[in-house]
Amino acid sequence: MESKIMQEIAKRIDLGEKVALVTLISVNGSSPGKSGNIMGVFFDKTTLGTIGGGNLEFQVINSALEAMKIGENREFEFSLKADGKLDMICGGKVKGYIKVFQRRKxxxxxxxxxxxxxxxxxxxxxxxxxxxxxxxxxxxxxxxxxxxxxxxxxxxxxxxxxxxxxxxxxxxxxxxxxxxxxxxxxxxxxxxxxxxxxxxxxxxxxxxxxxxxxxxxxxxxxxxxxxxxxxxxxxxxxxxxxxxxxxxxxxxxxxxxxxxxxxxxxxxx
The missing domain is CATH 3.40.50.720 (NAD(P)-binding Rossmann-like Domain)
Known part of the structure; x- marks a missing residue:
């Protein structure tokens, strides 16, 4: 799946589109995603791959779309506890990185x-x-x-x-x-x-x-x-x-x- 994601990202970049690559770089405790999971997020709001689904993925996709609009990479960190921002009950903590690939001029x-x-x-x-x-x-x-x-x-x-x-x-x-x-x-x-x-x-x-x-x-x-x-x-x-x-x-x-x-x-x- 990873090769498929990277191939699609390369294809979109060659077509002149903005693309974001989301990577989970750290997972502590219970989480729907694992460290190293990647996901491609495209400017037309489609995605390829997953970092675990649920509200975590929903929030990260929105963050990736915002990052593409302004053209800046960004980090993210979420607590997956019930009292956290995502209102999830997994109990873990995740950190990740959103790499924005600018469209070719x-x-x-x-x-x-x-x-x-x-x-x-x-x-x-x-x-x-x-x-x-x-x-x-x-x-x-x-x-x-x-x-x-x-x-x-x-x-x-x-x-x-x-x-x-x-x-x-x-x-x-x-x-x-x-x-x-x-x-x-x-x-x-x-x-x-x-x-x-x-x-x-x-x-x-x-x-x-x-x-x-x-x-x-x-x-x-x-x-x-x-x-x-x-x-x-x-x-x-x-x-x-x-x-x-x-x-x-x-x-x-x-x-x-x-x-x-x-x-x-x-x-x-």
Whole structure:
């Protein structure tokens, strides 16, 4: 059973889900669970395995779900006496640990051209879950993106409209043209995502935003978009532009300053 639990946890992590592993590390006295018992708790509230059942397991599952929400590991300790918090009569005491496995950060690239390819390479280097979306079949192939986790072909706006975005999602809009970028942005602006960026000149961005506001989109939601995209570090070469975009994503992901490290760390000679 333990191997089955660990395999399911690994599978869920690869799919980009949050997962918690519960382990009983100490059992003193009578208890429905034994030291070393493990249980997988998943963000959809399903579980695999058991640490003994009853109110103990119910409370620990809720604690694991809370731990996943805030992204922190935690310990737990319960008395199983009648006058304890769990109102159980086993008479023992248990201690355990909840290990939270954070979901992999997901890089969603709308556009499989040269820039999309360079972004994909950087995303895989950073061990991100990568999704490539394009409306051209030849640009979303396994030959072009051999390690992509998802390859989606079709109308980019429609795909993104139905694609789940959350606080682990980093979306980069770099389609083959202005209309594709605008369609992708229309489908995602205002939705919950850690980062949404769109390529384009300042003039193009202003024009796109004004048109989308006329269509009813909120100005403040549009101003949250990272566009023009990336940090100002490239010469204009696609690979360097991609690096500037990933640098901006890391700045957002890690809540960094974007400053030179020599400005952050004082050197005393």
């Amino acid at each position: 997901k890089l969603i690239i709308a556009g499989g051209g040269h820039l999309g390819l360079d972004l994909y390479k950087l995303g895989k280097y950073l061990k991100m879950y990568t999704v490539i979306i394009d409306d051209r079949e030849e640009y979303v192939t396994e030959n072009r993106f051999p390690q992509a986790d998802e390859l989606l072909c079709g109308d980019i706006g429609e795909i993104l409209e139905n694609y789940p975005l959350d606080d682990s999602s980093y979306l980069v809009i770099v389609t083959r043209g202005h209309l594709g970028d605008k369609s992708a942005l229309r489908s995602t602006v205002g939705r919950k995502a850690a980062y949404i960026g769109m390529i384009g000149s300042r003039k193009k961005v202003v024009e796109s935003y004004r048109n989308l506001i006329k269509e009813g989109l909120e100005k403040n939601d549009l101003l949250d978009i990272y566009s023009p995209i990336g940090l100002d570090i490239s010469s204009g070469d696609p690979a360097e532009i991609a690096l500037g975009i990933m640098a901006e994503i890391l700045k957002v992901k890690n809540n960094g300053t974007g400053k030179h490290m020599k400005e952050v760390k004082t050197i005393n000679l």
